[in-house]
Amino acid sequence: xxxxxxxxxxxxxxxxxxxxxxxxxxxxxxxxxxxxxxxxxxxxxxxxxxxxxxxxxxxxxxxxxxxxxxxxxxxxxxxxxxxxxxxxxxxxxxxxxxxxxxxxxxxxxx
Numbered sequence: 001x002x003x004x005x006x007x008x009x010x011x012x013x014x015x016x017x018x019x020x021x022x023x024x025x026x027x028x029x030x031x032x033x034x035x036x037x038x039x040x041x042x043x044x045x046x047x048x049x050x051x052x053x054x055x056x057x058x059x060x061x062x063x064x065x066x067x068x069x070x071x072x073x074x075x076x077x078x079x080x081x082x083x084x085x086x087x088x089x090x091x092x093x094x095x096x097x098x099x100x101x102x103x104x105x106x107x108x109x110x
Contacts, residue, residue: 024085024086024089025089025093026089026092026093026096027085027088027089027092030085031085034081049063
């Protein structure tokens with residue numbers, strides 16, 4: 001499916017809906033920070049676009065060109081970030097368990 005996206009379509013609610021089925025136990029704050037950062041950047045972009053009165057046609061042309069390129073890339077990799085974050089969440093658990101095991105072994109031996 002070839003679909004062009006605008007920044008208005010890739011917003012905070014879209015990201016929240018795509019990631020609501022993934023429950024991160026240790027890195028959930030990273031997702032919240034990313035969602036808030038996307039929202040802030042989106043609001044800043046919309047503000048700049050509305051206040052660029054002499055350049056509105058140029059901004060619209062550039063936005064269309066960027067959306068044509070970014071849309072397919074976004075479609076291809078939109079689930080990769082959530083999968084990567086879920087993988088890193090599990091890796092944090094493994095690292096914590098290994099470190100706790102080493103610590104307990106040092107206490108028991110020493």
